[in-house]
Amino acid sequence: MFKAFLIKYAEIGVKGKNRHLFEDALVHQIKVALKRCEGKFFVHKTQGRIFVEAEGEFDFDEVVACLKQVFGISGICPVVYAEDAGFEQLVKDVLSYVDKVYPDKNKTFKVNARRANKNYPKESMEINADLGEAILNTFPEMTVDVHEPDILLSVEIREKIYIYSEIIPGPGGMPVGTGGKAMLLLSGGIDSPVAGYMIAKRGVKIDAVYFHAPPYTSERAKQKVVDLARIVAKYTGPIYLHVVNFTDVQLHIYETCPHEELTIIMKRYMMRLAEKLALDTECLGLITGESIGQVASQTMASMAVINEVCELPVYRPLIGFDKQDIVDVAEKIGTYETSIQPFEDCCTIFVAKHPVTKPNPKYIRRHEEKLGEKMEELVNKALETVELIVVE
Amino acid sequence: MEIYLDNSATTQVFPEVADEMTKIMCMQYGNPSSMHLKGLEAEQLLRKAKETLAGILKCTEKELLFTSGGTESDNLALRGVAAAYQRRGKHIITTMVEHPAILQTTKYLEEQGFEVTYLPVDGSGRIRLEDLEAAIREDTILVSIMHTNNEVGAAQPIAEAGALIKKLNPNTLFHVDAVQGFGKAKILPKKMGIDLMSVSGHKIHGPKGIGFLYVGDKVRLKPIVFGGGQQNNLRSGTENVPGIAGMAMAAKRLYEDYDVDVCRLADYKAFFIAGIREIEGTQVNGLLPESPNGEGTAPHIVSVSFRGVRSEVLLHALEEKGVYVSAGSACSSHKPQPSATLKAMGLPNDLLGSTIRFSFSVFTTREELEYTLTVLKEILPVLRLYTRKR
Numbered sequence: 077m078f079k080a081f082l083i084k085y086a087e088i089g090v091k092g093k094n095r096h097l098f099e100d101a102l103v104h105q106i107k108v109a110l111k112r113c114e115g116k117f118f119v120h121k122t123q124g125r126i127f128v129e130a131e132g133e134f135d136f137d138e139v140v141a142c143l144k145q146v147f148g149i150s151g152i153c154p155v156v157y158a159e160d161a162g163f164e165q166l167v168k169d170v171l172s173y174v175d176k177v178y179p180d181k182n183k184t185f186k187v188n189a190r191r192a193n194k195n196y197p198k199e200s201m202e203i204n205a206d207l208g209e210a211i212l213n214t215f216p217e218m219t220v221d222v223h224e225p226d227i228l229l230s231v232e233i234r235e236k237i238y239i240y241s242e243i244i245p246g247p248g249g250m251p252v253g254t255g256g257k258a259m260l261l262l263s264g265g266i267d268s269p270v271a272g273y274m275i276a277k278r279g280v281k282i283d284a285v286y287f288h289a290p291p292y293t294s295e296r297a298k299q300k301v302v303d304l305a306r307i308v309a310k311y312t313g314p315i316y317l318h319v320v321n322f323t324d325v326q327l328h329i330y331e332t333c334p335h336e337e338l339t340i341i342m343k344r345y346m347m348r349l350a351e352k353l354a355l356d357t358e359c360l361g362l363i364t365g366e367s368i369g370q371v372a373s374q375t376m377a378s379m380a381v382i383n384e385v386c387e388l389p390v391y392r393p394l395i396g397f398d399k400q401d402i403v404d405v406a407e408k409i410g411t412y413e414t415s416i417q418p419f420e421d422c423c424t425i426f427v428a429k430h431p432v433t434k435p436n437p438k439y440i441r442r443h444e445e446k447l448g449e450k451m452e453e454l455v456n457k458a459l460e461t462v463e464l465i466v467v468e
Numbered sequence: 469m470e471i472y473l474d475n476s477a478t479t480q481v482f483p484e485v486a487d488e489m490t491k492i493m494c495m496q497y498g499n500p501s502s503m504h505l506k507g508l509e510a511e512q513l514l515r516k517a518k519e520t521l522a523g524i525l526k527c528t529e530k531e532l533l534f535t536s537g538g539t540e541s542d543n544l545a546l547r548g549v550a551a552a553y554q555r556r557g558k559h560i561i562t563t564m565v566e567h568p569a570i571l572q573t574t575k576y577l578e579e580q581g582f583e584v585t586y587l588p589v590d591g592s593g594r595i596r597l598e599d600l601e602a603a604i605r606e607d608t609i610l611v612s613i614m615h616t617n618n619e620v621g622a623a624q625p626i627a628e629a630g631a632l633i634k635k636l637n638p639n640t641l642f643h644v645d646a647v648q649g650f651g652k653a654k655i656l657p658k659k660m661g662i663d664l665m666s667v668s669g670h671k672i673h674g675p676k677g678i679g680f681l682y683v684g685d686k687v688r689l690k691p692i693v694f695g696g697g698q699q700n701n702l703r704s705g706t707e708n709v710p711g712i713a714g715m716a717m718a719a720k721r722l723y724e725d726y727d728v729d730v731c732r733l734a735d736y737k738a739f740f741i742a743g744i745r746e747i748e749g750t751q752v753n754g755l756l757p758e759s760p761n762g763e764g765t766a767p768h769i770v771s772v773s774f775r776g777v778r779s780e781v782l783l784h785a786l787e788e789k790g791v792y793v794s795a796g797s798a799c800s801s802h803k804p805q806p807s808a809t810l811k812a813m814g815l816p817n818d819l820l821g822s823t824i825r826f827s828f829s830v831f832t833t834r835e836e837l838e839y840t841l842t843v844l845k846e847i848l849p850v851l852r853l854y855t856r857k858r
Contacts, residue, residue, distance in 0.1 A: 291784030330854055 077156055077176055078136060081143065082240055083126040084151035086248065101251035101279075102126060102148040108313055109146045113138050122234065123192055127155070140244055145311050147277050148254075149246030153230075156239045163198060166237060167210045173239050174211060174218075174229070184221035185211065189231045196233050207231065250279030252312050257281040258391060259354035260363040261346060262317070264300045267365030267394055269308050269411040270402050274393040275363050276312040283357055284315050284467075285350050287322040292426070300417055305467040307411050318353050319463040322346075324454045326426055333443045335428045339373045340435045341444060342426065344385045345455070351386040352459060361389040367397050372431040381435045469790035471836045475671075476618050476648060476769055476827035477794055482673045485717050489675060489710040500707050501698065510709045517716035524723050525665075525682060526656050533703055534712050537679035538647040541666035542569040542612075544681055544692055544703070545643045549610050549664070550577050551690035556639065557607025563587045563595050565622075565809040566614050570645055574612075587613075592765075593622030593754045593813050600629055604636045611642050615649030619809040619825060620754030621769025623653070630661025641687060647671055647679075651722040652730060652768055663687050669715035672722055673829070678711030722830070729830050733767035736828060736837055740770055743841040747848060749775035751819065753810065768828040771810075773819040776852050782824055785851060789843045794825040 085102060103119050103126060110117045115134030120127055128143070136154070143152050158169050174185075189203035198206070207229075208220055232238040260272040262284040276282050286301045302317065309315045329341050350362050366374045373382065383390055394402055406412035444451075472480065492513060498506030500514050518529040525531075535541045550560070562574055564586045574584045585603045587595045595613065604611070611633050613624050626644055633642050643664040646655055650665075651672040657665055664687060669678035683689055683702075695704030722729070738761040744750050753771040756764045774782060779795035786793055810820055826840070 291781050291788055294780070294784050295787075327854060 077173075078154040080127055080129040080155040080157055080238070081139070082153040082155050082238065083128060083143070083149055084153065084243065084246070085126070085148055086150040098148070098251060098254055099126065101254045102146070105146050105148065105251045105253070105313065106143065109142050110139070112310075113142050115139075127238075129157075144244070144246055146251075147247055147249035147279065147311060148251035150248050151243040152246055153240040153243050157236045158239075160193075160196075160233070160235075160237055163203075163206070166231075167207065169237070170207055170229070170231065170239060171210060171214050173241075174215065174227075177241065178227065181215045181217040183217075183226040184219050184224075185227040185229055186220060186222050186225035187211070187229050187231065190233065192232060192234045203231065203233070247277065247311070249277035252276055252279060253281050255279030255281075256360045257283060257358060258361040258363050259350055259357070259359040260284040261350050261365075262286050262301055262305060263365075264297055264304065264415065264417075265365065266399075266406050266412065266415040267367065267370075267402055268363075269304045269365075269415065270405045270409070271363050271365035271391075271393050272308050273311060273405070273409050273411075275391055276308070282308070282312045282315055282363070283318070283354070283359055285318040285320060285353055287320050287346055287349075289323045289326055289426075290321070292323065292326075300414060302465060302467060303414050304411055305465075307409070307414065309467050311409065315467045316357070317465040317467050319465060320349055320353075320458050321461050321463075322349075322458060325451070325458055328447060328451060328454055330426060332446050336430060336432045337435060337440060337443060338426055338428055339431050340378055340381055340440060343373055343382045344440070344444070347382060347386045347390070349455065349458060351388050353462070354388055359388070361391050362386065363391045363393070365394055365402075366392045367394045367399075367402065370399065372433045375433045377434040378432070381437050381440055384437065469839075471791045471840060473826045473828065473832070473836070473840065474792045474794050475829035475832075476825065478670045478676065479673045479829050480831060481670075481675060481714070482718055482721060484721075485674060485714045488717055489714040492710040492713055496709070498709075500709060501696070510707075513709050513713050514707055517712045520716040520720050521680065524719055527658060527682060528685065531683055531685055533681045533683050533699055534707055535679050535681055535703060536677055536708075537670070538567070538645070538666050538668035539569040541668070541679050541681040542567070542645055543573050544689070545664040545666060545683075546570065546573045546577065546610070546612060547692050548689035548702075549641055549643070549687070550580070550582060552688045553609040553641070554582075557605075557609045558582045559585070559605055559608045560610045560612070561585045561587065561600070561603050561608060562612040563589065563614065563624075564812040565589050565593060565617055565619075566612070567618055567645060567647065570612055570614070571808075589622070589809075589812050591814055592756050593617050593620045593809065594624055594756075595629075597625060597628055597632060601632060601636065604633060604640060606637065608637055608640045611640055613642075613644060615644050615646040615653065615655065616766040616769070617754065617809060618648045618769075619807055620771040620813070621648075621766035621827075622754045623649070623765050626655070626662070627660040634661045648766065648769070651719065652733070652766055654726070657682055657684065669711060669718065672715070672718050674715035674718035675711050678708050678715050680715070725830075730767050733828055733830075733832070734762065736832060736834060737762045737765075737767055737770055739834065740826065740837050740841070743837070744770070744772050744844075747774075747841075747845060749852075751775075753813065753815065753823065770826045770828075771823060772826065773815065773823045774848065775819065775822060776855055777822055777848065779822050779824050781851060782822075782847075785847045786824075786840075786843065789847070791840050791843060794827070795823070 099121050103121055106119050116131040118129045156173050187204045187207045189200045191200045227241050229241045255278055258280050260282050262268045272282050284305055288298050305315045305317050325345055333341050369375055496509050498510040500511040518532050521532055522529045560582055562570055578584050587599050589595055613629055615626055616623050630642050633640050641663040642661055644662050645666045647668045650667045663684040665682040667680050670676040689702055691702050693704050698704050741752050741762055751773045755762055783793055783795050
């Protein structure tokens with residue numbers, strides 16, 4: 077029976093003169109997302125509303141699942157619409173709607189009519205009263221409650237007439253693309269995909285970088301990262317995944333620097349490389365999945381030392397999250413199952429038994445100096461050989 | 469360059485087998501149970517395949533049961549015998565180094581109230597006949613021993629075990645998992661006291677998804693799959709005609725050139741082992757103490773431990789050079805899963821995670837092995853430079 081959806085959006089509504097930019101971005105994101113669904117859809121905005129109308133057959137559940145992945149949508153209302161064929165016909169349509177959608181009539185309701193078409197012969201209040209009366213007469217079990225109704229039945233009169241009452245919650249946030257672009261440091265773990273998801277939810281477009289270390293990490297580990305990017309891309313749209321061959325950089329650090337400091341120095345080089353790639357691709361910041369104290373390299377002291385190598389802001393949306401909080405989001409967005417596949421553990425040689433948790437920046441800098449010009453060459457080579465994978 | 473030395477995992481299909489199968493799928497696609505001409509055509513393909521395989525095993529065509537592969541054959545043998553003979557006894561004997569298709573099935577049977585004895589192996593991966601002798605009881609209904617170990621290539625004393633079992637308890641049935649042995653050894657069930665034997669198609673250059681179970685004519689079996697009653701009601705489901713024909717064709721081809729091929733593979737194995745010995749810090753596993761060249765073991769499997777290198781890293785490093793091998797054990801720093809076979813053979817802990825399996829096929833050439841040895845000599849010193857610092 078539902079042939080259309082009314083899309084509700086929350087924060088966009090308060091964006092003042094930029095509002096149309098946000099709305100256009102949302103319309104665009106909805107169109108992109110609906111390409112994954114079977115059927116033809118017409119997405120348009122009218123007077124502060126976005127409507128998705130299906131042309132012909134479509135799978136209701138599939139479309140709802142898809143819309144639930146579009147940031148910026150706060151609610152999805154399945155809508156029945158009809159041509160304006162007089163008030164009597166409208167009464168019939170409303171009664172039929174109530175009958176079909178609510179098999180159990182033991183409910184309170186309120187009619188909320190809105191007359192966008194001011195030429196319509198009845199005023200909103202009048203429509204409310206007349207429709208309410210018709211419902212009460214036809215379904216005697218139903219009662220009116222204007223304060224906290226079980227069913228808030230909306231009737232919008234435009235060029236067509238729209239009837240809806242259910243609101244399916246959307247993901248919230250803002251349409252991707254309205255907040256600029258950032259570079260996500262993506263690993264095969266649980267945290268980084270969640271971090272990307274959270275920043276993208278604020279309207280930010282995501283590029284990603286993955287540090288690959290063959291033969292210490294396998295092709296399957298890389299495939300896992302691509303799979304994770306693909307899941308995140310359902311929410312964010314296509315992701316440009318930059319795969320950096322990091323082996324030589326890692327081995328050089330391994331040979332030159334104290335073992336306890338390996339991870340810190342390695343991460344500093346990851347940040348440097350990520351920043352270079354970010355600047356090349358017009359990203360305005362870096363995103364990591366760090367959370368205070370989770371591992372040795374994520375203590376406040378370690379992060380301060382890691383952070384000092386780059387000038388771009390580093391966004392760490394999970395910084396105050398417990399592991400379980402992160403797992404909960406990962407499960408919700410569907411990355412958890414993929415993240416826990418065990419492919420990435422062969423680079424243990426790069427992990428010290430007792431890594432530093434309070435690195436001294438002076439020592440770290442001094443030890444890094446020893447890496448010398450050779451490191452510059454290796455870094456440049458890594459940048460030259462980046463493999464770009466477009467993940468859709 | 470692609471050098472495939474993982475033939476114990478699976479093999480390349482013979483091109484003529486693929487051609488034949490394509491022809492069958494496109495032209496002779498009938499269901500052997502159909503009464504019309506297309507059905508008859510398919511039935512004749514089945515019959516021809518059975519004749520071929522029965523000729524190789526020197527058994528009757530009625531003693532062959534087609535399955536989806538080695539795992540199903542093993543399941544059907546163990547569960548089918550257990551169900552049919554449980555009133556006679558509930559004791560089963562197998563070894564500690566079997567494939568999971570056996571070990572997981574015996575685990576299931578233990579849950580069903582069967583008692584299972586697991587025979588240990590010596591340093592070369594072979595069972596001792598004394599242990600088998602001591603384990604056989606009045607109520608032992610089944611002994612299941614693999615022909616060739618998939619991880620190290622140890623060849624079990626099958627004929628001797630068969631004779632011993634029949635001598636001690638003529639009622640005890642003998643199942644042999646010959647998934648790794650068939651095609652690389654001559655196995656004649658009737659001469660070796662074998663009552664049931666599992667074989668897989670894709671290990672012998674045939675297709676995946678097909679295998680067979682030899683079931684001696686005196687063996688009673690209960691089915692584990694129910695349906696339309698095909699194959700004497702023992703394995704319902706429309707026969708995989710192209711797969712069966714392809715497997716039989718591949719087996720025929722292997723056994724036609726058997727003597728030459730196996731001789732060559734054994735030479736290669738001796739050559740490869742000698743090459744490995746030139747590399748410092750290596751150990752070849754599963755050899756018999758009396759024949760350091762590999763005689764008396766499977767001609768196509770060489771298991772090597774490389775001291776100080778994680779097997780998965782070495783595997784990927786070889787992969788970068790186009791050489792495909794298997795890790796002797798799964799590698800994961802959080803969940804170590806050392807190979808049960810290597811452990812049972814008494815391999816020390818530091819070598820368990822450093823073991824690589826090279827497995828050859830009739831396509832393997834001496835040049836490929838020379839190249840592999842060269843690559844090993846080149847990458848091992850580099851990989852050994854980078855080991856986890858303490």
